Amino acid sequence: MRFTKRASVATLAIVAALASTSAMAQQRVVKYYADYDPAPLAAMEQVIANFEAANPDIDIQLQNFDHEGYKTAIRNFLTADAPDLANWYAGNRMAPFVNSGQFMDVTDVWEANGFNESLASAAASMTMDGKKWGIPYTYYQWGIYYNKDVYAQVGVEVPATWDDFIANCEKFAAAGIDCLTTGTKALWPGAGIFDYLNLRTNGYDYHMKLTAGEVAWTDEGVRNTFAEWAKVQPYITKNHAAIDWQDAAALLVQGKAANYVMGNFAVAVFKEGGMTNDTLGFMPFPTINPDVVRAEEAPTDTIHIPSGATNVEDAKAFLAYVGGAEAQTLINNAMGQLPINSGATVGDDPFIQAGFELLSTTEGGIAQFFDRDAPAEMAKMGMEGFQQFMVQPDQLDNILDRLEKARGRIYK
Numbered sequence: 446m447r448f449t450k451r452a453s454v455a456t457l458a459i460v461a462a463l464a465s466t467s468a469m470a471q472q473r474v475v476k477y478y479a480d481y482d483p484a485p486l487a488a489m490e491q492v493i494a495n496f497e498a499a500n501p502d503i504d505i506q507l508q509n510f511d512h513e514g515y516k517t518a519i520r521n522f523l524t525a526d527a528p529d530l531a532n533w534y535a536g537n538r539m540a541p542f543v544n545s546g547q548f549m550d551v552t553d554v555w556e557a558n559g560f561n562e563s564l565a566s567a568a569a570s571m572t573m574d575g576k577k578w579g580i581p582y583t584y585y586q587w588g589i590y591y592n593k594d595v596y597a598q599v600g601v602e603v604p605a606t607w608d609d610f611i612a613n614c615e616k617f618a619a620a621g622i623d624c625l626t627t628g629t630k631a632l633w634p635g636a637g638i639f640d641y642l643n644l645r646t647n648g649y650d651y652h653m654k655l656t657a658g659e660v661a662w663t664d665e666g667v668r669n670t671f672a673e674w675a676k677v678q679p680y681i682t683k684n685h686a687a688i689d690w691q692d693a694a695a696l697l698v699q700g701k702a703a704n705y706v707m708g709n710f711a712v713a714v715f716k717e718g719g720m721t722n723d724t725l726g727f728m729p730f731p732t733i734n735p736d737v738v739r740a741e742e743a744p745t746d747t748i749h750i751p752s753g754a755t756n757v758e759d760a761k762a763f764l765a766y767v768g769g770a771e772a773q774t775l776i777n778n779a780m781g782q783l784p785i786n787s788g789a790t791v792g793d794d795p796f797i798q799a800g801f802e803l804l805s806t807t808e809g810g811i812a813q814f815f816d817r818d819a820p821a822e823m824a825k826m827g828m829e830g831f832q833q834f835m836v837q838p839d840q841l842d843n844i845l846d847r848l849e850k851a852r853g854r855i856y857k
Contacts, residue, residue, distance in 0.1 A: 472504040475759045476528035479507060479748075480515035485583075488779030492772045496763060503759050523547040527753030529760040535570035535581055535745040536813035537657055537820075542749070543573050549750040549757070551764060552577045558765045567745055567785045569649065569810040579749035580764045582773055584811070585709045585782045586800035587637055587742035591726045595622060595703045603726070607645065607673060607733040610704075614680040617703045624680035626702035628693035629835065632828035635685075636815035638706045639831050640742050643670045645733035649740035649810030656818035658856030662848035671834065671841055673733055678838050686832055694718065706730070708744075709782075712796050727799050740809030743800075744817060745785070823848075823855045 481489055486509055493505045508528075510518055519531060523542065533539055533548075542548045555561055555577045561568060567581040596603070599620050604610040614624035629635040643652045647666045654660045655667065682693060682702060691714055696702040698718035705711070715725050729739070748767060750760045766772055773784035778792055783800050791801045804811065816824040830844040 472502055473756055473759050475503060475505045475530060475756050475763060477505055477507045477530040477763075478510065478515075478518070478522065478528045479530075479532040480510045480512050481532075482512075485776060485780045488776040492767065492776055495772070495775075496766045499766075500759075500762065503762070505763060523751050523753065525753075527751035529750065529754040529756045530763065531749050531751055533579065533747055533749055534813065534817055535567060535579070535747050535811075537653070537818045538813060539571075539578055539747065539749070540573065540657070543578050547752050548578045549752050549754065550576045551579060551750060551761065554580065554761050554764050554768070558768060560768050563770070563786045563788055564768060565787070566804050566807055567743075567811050570745055570813060571747065579747040580768045581745045581747045581785045582767050583777050583780060583782045584743040584745040584785060584804065586803050587641070587706065587708045587814075588730055588800075588803065589704050589706055589728050590697065590711065590715065591704045591728065592697055592700055592702070592720075593724050593726045595700050596726070598700075599703075603728050604731050607676075607731045610731050611676050611680075613703075614677060618680055622700070623682045623696060623702040625677055625704050625706070626682040626693040626696045627685050627706065627835075628682075628688040628690040629685045629828075629832045630687060630689050632825070632832055633814075633816055634690045634693070634707070635831040635835060636824075636828050637708070637742065638674070639670070639827075640812055640815050641706060641730040642673050642733070643667075644740045644742070644809070644812060645730060645737060646670045646673055647734075648737040649812065652740070652812055653810075653818065656815065656823075658820075658823070658852050662845045662852055667845065668841075671845075674834065675838055675841075678835055681835055686836055708742075709796055709800055722795055725796075727796055729803055738809035739807055741804055741807045741811055742814060743783075743804050743811045744814045745811060820855055823851060826851045 493507060497503060497505060519533065522528065539548060564581060567584065571577050571579055571581060599616050601613045601616055604613055617624040627634045627638065646669050651660065651666055682696060685693065693705060694711055694714045695718060697705045698715055698720055748764060750757060754760055768786065770786045770788035773786040774789040777784040783791065783797065783804060787805050791797050812818060815827060819827060827848060830848050834841060834844055
């Protein structure tokens with residue numbers, strides 16, 4: 446009996462092992478390449494676990510790269526040995542891969558899951574040739590962060606229009622306070638100012654055509670944008686070209702500056718410096734041209750299906766899940782960023798809530814940021830020009846001529 450029992454246990458173990466092996470063999474693999482930082486990686490791993498629990502026949506195999514290595518790797522693996530899913534970015538950053546036929550059209554995923562409504566705020570940045578090319582899962586707002594105490598000290602109200610903003614600047618200047626601070630030593634913060642001025646002056650479509658090389662830098666619309674910039678130029682922190690963005694943040698914290706055009710990631714720096722929800726405020730960038738529909742700046746991260754994918758059906762099923770409210774709530778709460786799905790929920794942080802309201806209600810489109818929307822070489826030259834203009838506004842003609850020559854060469 447003892448021998449028989451042992452044999453039975455052994456037999457059961459073999460049967461269980463065979464069953465397990467059979468189940469594993471029946472699982473369909475989805476290869477997913479990504480470039481997450483630790484916190485969002487942990488959140489995405491939980492999203493994957495939840496998806497696999499609901500779909501036990503699908504195995505999502507995530508391979509994570511560092512950010513810089515991924516930028517090189519994606520150009521290689523999309524050409525040979527493509528995964529089924531790959532992280533990237535919206536807007537013009539995805540355009541080269543769409544134009545080269547390396548990203549797959551996923552319009553059917555959008556239509557089948559109601560994403561044209563629930564992901565509407567990012568729809569324009571995911572659309573080319575009338576088709577959708579991926580699923581956006583996170584973004585964060587830009588806008589103007591301001592020091593409430595300084596506003597109270599000078600006795601001004603939060604402006605609704607650009608004219609109101611400039612009128613406030615005169616009062617801040619009279620009090621010895623920089624109306625607008627920035628630090629352009631690393632160039633990119635100046636691009637945030639340009640993007641918003643151009644979006645508010647000319648609108649989303651014009652802005653995207655400019656960054657795509659379809660509009661001349663000497664065009665009247667561009668000159669109109671710089672004319673608005675010239676109004677605030679005298680009130681910008683004078684040594685901005687010599688300081689980093691964190692140094693400019695310190696000026697806002699100390700009450701030496703009133704406003705800062707920046708992304709929501711800066712809130713942590715403001716609070717580390719001693720600001721609280723009672724002293725730090727946020728406002729949308731004011732209206733310049735009332736005839737222009739409001740568009741916003743919100744760098745958007747996305748997931749795509751490479752054209753060389755081997756398991757398209759299951760990859761689409763995962764995209765449908767990631768686009769949903771539940772998954773977007775989970776990953777964005779971990780990242781401290783914003784879900785794009787309008788049915789998702791956000792935490793009680795007032796700046797996250799303000800950003801969700803701002804981006805969920807925009808009708809004019811979502812721009813990605815100048816150095817994502819323009820090719821790398823054009824972005825660098827453009828940002829150098831923005832920095833120079835804030836130091837030498839009298840050099841505008843030379844700056845625009847230089848950028849126009851670059852456009853003719855870079856977008857061939």
